[in-house]
Amino acid sequence: MIHNHTHNPAEKHPGFLSAIREATEFMSRVFFLPAKNFVVPVALAAGILTGCTSRFEIYNTNPNQVTKDQMDAYNYLVGAKIVSLQGLVIPIQEHQYQYQESLSGSPYGGYIASYQKWAQRWETYNPDNQWRATPFKDVITNLYAPYRGVLNDAPDDPVAVAFADLFRVAVMHRLTDNYGPIPYSNVLETEEAVVTYDSQQEVYTQMFAELDGVIEAFTANRDIPAAQWSAYDRVYYGDINKWIKYANSLRLRMATRLRYVDEALYKEQAAKAIAGGLILTNEDNAYYHTTDNRVAVINSWGDHRVAADIICYMNGYNDPRREKMFEKNLMPLVVSDTSPVGPEEDRKYVGARVGFNSSEASDFQYNYSNWKVVSSDPILWMNAAEVNFLLAEYELMANHDAAAAKNYYETGIRLSFEERGASGAEDYIKDSESIPEIYADPLGEYTMTKVMSECTIAWDDAADDESRLEKIITQKWIANFPLGNEAWAEYRRTGYPKLMPAPHNLGPYNIDLNHHARRLPYPVEEYEQNNANVNAAIAMIGQENSLNGSSGDSMASRVWWDVKPYSEIK
Numbered sequence: 069m070i071h072n073h074t075h076n077p078a079e080k081h082p083g084f085l086s087a088i089r090e091a092t093e094f095m096s097r098v099f100f101l102p103a104k105n106f107v108v109p110v111a112l113a114a115g116i117l118t119g120c121t122s123r124f125e126i127y128n129t130n131p132n133q134v135t136k137d138q139m140d141a142y143n144y145l146v147g148a149k150i151v152s153l154q155g156l157v158i159p160i161q162e163h164q165y166q167y168q169e170s171l172s173g174s175p176y177g178g179y180i181a182s183y184q185k186w187a188q189r190w191e192t193y194n195p196d197n198q199w200r201a202t203p204f205k206d207v208i209t210n211l212y213a214p215y216r217g218v219l220n221d222a223p224d225d226p227v228a229v230a231f232a233d234l235f236r237v238a239v240m241h242r243l244t245d246n247y248g249p250i251p252y253s254n255v256l257e258t259e260e261a262v263v264t265y266d267s268q269q270e271v272y273t274q275m276f277a278e279l280d281g282v283i284e285a286f287t288a289n290r291d292i293p294a295a296q297w298s299a300y301d302r303v304y305y306g307d308i309n310k311w312i313k314y315a316n317s318l319r320l321r322m323a324t325r326l327r328y329v330d331e332a333l334y335k336e337q338a339a340k341a342i343a344g345g346l347i348l349t350n351e352d353n354a355y356y357h358t359t360d361n362r363v364a365v366i367n368s369w370g371d372h373r374v375a376a377d378i379i380c381y382m383n384g385y386n387d388p389r390r391e392k393m394f395e396k397n398l399m400p401l402v403v404s405d406t407s408p409v410g411p412e413e414d415r416k417y418v419g420a421r422v423g424f425n426s427s428e429a430s431d432f433q434y435n436y437s438n439w440k441v442v443s444s445d446p447i448l449w450m451n452a453a454e455v456n457f458l459l460a461e462y463e464l465m466a467n468h469d470a471a472a473a474k475n476y477y478e479t480g481i482r483l484s485f486e487e488r489g490a491s492g493a494e495d496y497i498k499d500s501e502s503i504p505e506i507y508a509d510p511l512g513e514y515t516m517t518k519v520m521s522e523c524t525i526a527w528d529d530a531a532d533d534e535s536r537l538e539k540i541i542t543q544k545w546i547a548n549f550p551l552g553n554e555a556w557a558e559y560r561r562t563g564y565p566k567l568m569p570a571p572h573n574l575g576p577y578n579i580d581l582n583h584h585a586r587r588l589p590y591p592v593e594e595y596e597q598n599n600a601n602v603n604a605a606i607a608m609i610g611q612e613n614s615l616n617g618s619s620g621d622s623m624a625s626r627v628w629w630d631v632k633p634y635s636e637i638k
Contacts (some may be wrong), residue, residue, distance in 0.1 A: 145217075145221050145222075146217075146218055146221050146222045146225070146228050146300075147299065147300035148214075148300075149214035149215075149217045149218045149221075149232070150214075150218065150228065150231050150232070150235075150297075150300045150301070151300050151302065152214040153211070153214050153215060153218075153231070153232060153235040153236075153239075154235060154301070154302050154303060154356060155302075155356070156207070156210055156211055156235065156239050157235060157238045157239055157356070157449055158356065158447050158448070158449055158551075160356065160358060160361075160362060160447065161362065162362035162363070162365050162366050164202075164206060164210070165362060165363060165366065166366055166371075167199070167202040167203055167206070168202070168203050168206075168207065168242075168553070169550070169552045169553065170182070170366060170371075170372050170552070171189065171190055171191075171199070172190045172203055172246070172552075172553075172556075172588065173246070173552035173553030173554075173555070173556045174375075174550065174552025174553075174555070174556075175190060175191045175375065175422045175423075175552070176190070176422075176552070176555075176556040176559070176584055176585055177545075177552045177553070177554070177555025177556035177557075177558075177559055178375050178377030178378055178422065178545070178555060178559070178565065178567045178568075179374070179375050179377075179378055179549055179550055179552050179555055180372050180373070180374065180375055180422075180439070180550070180552060181372065181373055181374070181375045181376070181419065181420035181421060181422045181423070181424050181436075182371055182372050182424070183370070183371055183372075183373075183424065183429055183432045183433075184424055184425040184426065184427075185371065185429065188574075190585070190588075191422055191423045191424075191570075192423055192425060192572045192573065192574040192575065193570075193572075193573050193574060193575030193577055193579050193585060193623055194574040194575035194576075195575075197591070197592045200588070200589055200590070200591045200592060201591040201592070201593055203243075203246065203588060204243070204247065204588070204590065204591050204594075205591055205593060207239065207240075207242075207243050208243070208251070208255070211236065211239050211240070212255060212256070214232075215232050215235075215236055216256060218231070218232035219232060219256070226285040226288065226289060227285060227286070227289050227292070227296075227297065227308070229285065230281070230282045230285035230286055231297075231311075233278050233281060233282050234279070234282045234311070234314075234315055234318075236278070237275045237278055237279060237282075237318065238318060238449070240252060240271070240275070241271075241272075241275060241318075241322055242553050244268050244271045244272070244627075245325070245553065245557045245627065246553065246587060246588045247587055247588055247590065247627070248267075248268045248587055248605070248608070248609050248612070248625075248627040248628060249265040249266060249267050249268055249271075249605035249608045249609065249612075250265060250266065250268075250271060250605075251263040251264065251265050251266070251601075252265075252266045252270075252271045252274060253266050253270065253271075253274055262597070262598055262600075262601060263598060263601060264601050264604070265601055265602070265604060265605035265608065267608045267611075267612055267628070268608075268612060268627055268628035268629070269612060269628050272322065272326065272628075275322065276319065276322070276323075276337055279315055279318070279319050282315050283312060283315050283316065283344060286308050286311055286312045286315065287312060289308060290308045290309050290312065291308075292308060293306070294306035294307050294308075302356050302357050302358065303354055303355065303356055303357070303449070304354075310352055312344065312345060313345050313346055313347045313348075313352050314347060314352075314354045314449075314450065315344075316340075316341045316342075316344040316345055316346050317341065317346045317347045317354075317450055317454075317455050317458075318450065319337055319338075319340065319341040319344075320337075320338055320341035320342065320346060320455065320458050320459075320462075321450070321454070321458060321554075322337070323336075323337035323338040323341060324338065324458050324461060324462070325557065325561060325629050326629050327461075327465065327466075327561075328561065328629065328631050328632045329628060329629045329631050331466075334466070335466050338458075338462050338466065342459070342462075346455050346459075347450060347451070347452050347455045348452055348455060348456070349452050349483070350451065350452050350483055350486055350487050352452060353448075353450070353451045353452055353487065354448075354449035354450040354451070355446035355447060355448055355449065356446060356447040356449060357446045358444075358446065358447065359443070359444060360443050361441060361442070361443050361444065361445045361446070361447060362443075363439075363441045363445075363447075363550075364441050364442050364443045364445070365443075367438055367439060367441060370429060370432075370433045372438075372439075373419065373420040373432065373433070373436035373437060373438055374394050374419045374420070374436065374437045374438065374439055375419050375420065375421075375422050376418070376419035376420055376421045376422070376507050376509075376514070376568065377419065377422065377520065377565070377567045377568055378419065378545070378546065378549060379394070379417050379418060379419030379437060380419065380504045380505050380506070380507050380520060381504040381520075381521075381542065381546065381565065382417070382546065383417055383504075383505045384502055384503050384504035384505035384519075385496070385499065385502045385503075385504070385525060386502060387496070387546070388485070388490040388491060388492040388496065389484065389485065389488045389490045389546070390417050391490075392440070392488040392489055392490050393439070393440055393488065393549060394417055394437045394438070394439060394440055395437055395438045395439075395440055396415040396416055396417055396437060397415055397416060397417075397418050397434065397435050397436055397437050397510070398415070398433070398434040398435075417437050418435070418436055418437055418508075418510055419436060419437060419507075420432065420436040421507070421509060421513075421514035421568065421571060422567075422568070422570065423570050423571045423572050424513075424514065424571075425571070425572050425574075426513055427511055427513065431511055435510045435511055436510075439550065448548075448550070448551060451483070451484075451487055451547065451548070452480075452483045452487075453480045453481070453483040453484040453487060453544070453547035453548075454480075454544055454547060454548055454554075456476045456477075456479045456480035456483060457476070457477065457480040457540050457541075457543060457544035457547065458544075459476040460473045460474075460475075460476035460477040460480060460540045461473070461537065461540050461541075463476060464533055464536060464537065464540070465533065465537070470529065470533075470536070473536065473540070474527045474529075477527055477536075477539065477540055477543065478497050478527065480543060480544065480547060481493060481496065481497055481525075481543055481547075482497070483547075484543075484546070484547035487547075496525060497525065497526065497527075498525075498526055499524065499525045499526055500524050500525070500526035500528070501524065502524060502525060503519060503521065503522050503523065503524055504519055504520050504521055504523070505519070506518065506519050507520075507568065514571060516568060520565075520566045520567065520568055521538070521542070521565065521566040523535075523538050523539060523542050523564075523565070523566070524539070525539070525543070527539065534636070534638045535638060537562065537564065538564045538565070538566075538638060541558055541562050541564035541565060542564055542565040544558070545558065545559075545564075545565050559584075560586055560626070560627075560630045561629060561630060561632065562632065562637075563583075563632060563634065563636075563637030564637070566637075567584065569581045569582045570584055575623070577589075577622045577623040577624050578622070578624050579623060579624050580624065580634075582634075583634055585623040585624070586618075586623065586624060586625060586626045586627065586630055587609075587622075587623060587625055587626065587627050587630075588623065589621045589622065589623060590602050590605070590606075590621050602621075606619075606620060606621045609621075609625050609627070610625075612627075612628040613625070613626045613627065613628060613630065613631060616630070616631060616633075
């Protein structure tokens with residue numbers, strides 16, 4: 069459930085106390101002292117986790133509630149901020165995750181559907197003001213306090229600065245992909261609420277330059293002992309060589325986003341990423357490791373179920389990864405009072421239609437599949453399967469080497485099976501017959517009458533490039549679950565995988581229900597506090613994508629790189 073914002077962080081974040089416990093345990097591990105000695109760092113954690121404040125006012129606020137001398141005594145001043153920044157790449161706090169992933173990117177990407185308990189939500193294109201504010205405001209305010217702290221406290225430490233810059237890019241590229249123009253280049257220049265925006269093209273240009281600096285710094289320091297950063301690194305535990313691969317892989321992901329809007333830049337940046345070294349095996353996957361994955365808590369609320377789109381693809385493909393990723397539903401439509409959970413033979417993998425807007429909560433919770441996740445599961449940032457699919461697209465569309473593309477495509481599938489611990493990859497790769505199933509809603513309210521796509525799995529040497537691109541993106545989409553914002557971005561960029569039409573538009577935007585929302589609208593607070601600049605940003609949307617007639621702060625407007633004509637989607 070989403071709770072109203074309060075001034076008490078423990079009330080605002082039901083996971084707050086568990087986060088404090090994790091921070092305290094972290095301190096005791098780092099400094100080999102009893103957890104009870106760390107009252108001061110717990111206060112720090114409270115300061116870091118409190119994020120729902122006024123928009124830009126904390127850009128220059130010290131997130132620490134203790135003195136520099138106190139923090140230096142623990143060697144914690146910079147390390148704590150690195151930990152905080154890592155926790156924002158994919159939000160580890162449950163309500164931030166819910167707002168930024170489960171309720172927006174994941175539904176639009178065909179991964180997760182929510183129950184209609186909220187009258188105003190992203191899935192029906194009528195989010196209320198709080199929903200509009202959080203994915204924008206909280207991302208920015210939560211990021212810049214620790215980011216500025218690293219730059220201020222460790223300006224002469226190239227690795228610390230490289231980490232901070234890398235995590236800013238990792239966080240903010242998601243923000244610009246969701247909105248288009250955002251405040252970026254001059255956020256650190258001002259303490260005022262009035263902040264100018266950069267066009268999305270300018271944001272990408274600066275991010276690529278920042279990745280150059282990150283990789284240069286990491287490369288110059290690639291031989292430092294992992295122990296120097298292991299206590300503050302929840303992903304690679306101080307292995308700088310793996311961070312180089314992640315930074316290059318992130319560059320490749322971002323470069324691929326630009327293939328339709330700036331092919332020359334796409335090729336340039338992709339080639340640079342490939343030359344620098346990538347995540348190519350599951351041993352190098354980027355996962356944030358935690359003992360308290362709060363998505364498990366979100367699952368227990370009953371607000372979400374797996375979307376019908378991904379379940380229909382995987383059911384139609386008889387995909388062995390299903391049992392590793394999803395739970396079967398809990399009951400058939402009709403059960404006896406003495407048997408609230410249906411018999412095993414009646415349970416199945418079945419998803420809920422995104423935009424679901426009827427029925428009782430119990431029907432929603434019992435009739436649709438949930439995502440398998442436990443508190444000890446790590447949180448995915450990027451995997452080798454995705455990188456291989458990115459390379460498959462690069463070979464197919466940039467190098468026109470279909471044989472190399474096929475190799476990367478099939479390798480991506482194998483790596484995904486390996487990552488999930490599933491068997492049967494070779495038979496799956498050879499399947500040239502199976503297609504996604506037609507959706508049959510167990511409640512009978514949102515049943516489809518036709519298949520979403522006739523895309524098969526096996527590589528077809530006789531197919532055209534567009535058909536083969538659909539295979540690449542579809543398999544990348546399955547392998548990338550649960551990265552909802554990435555799924556939504558790639559769906560907008562390519563038109564794949566083909567998703568079910570949205571069933572409802574309850575909002576004011578002129579949404580094409582066959583192609584879904586194309587961006588998120590800016591928060592109301594921007595109009596109240598930063599009016600001239602947000603209106604300049606809205607003008608940029610029209611200027612950057614005039615070919616598609618995009619204009620206005622609308623969910624129907626298209627961001628800079630979203631230029632592929634719908635008519636070209638097969």
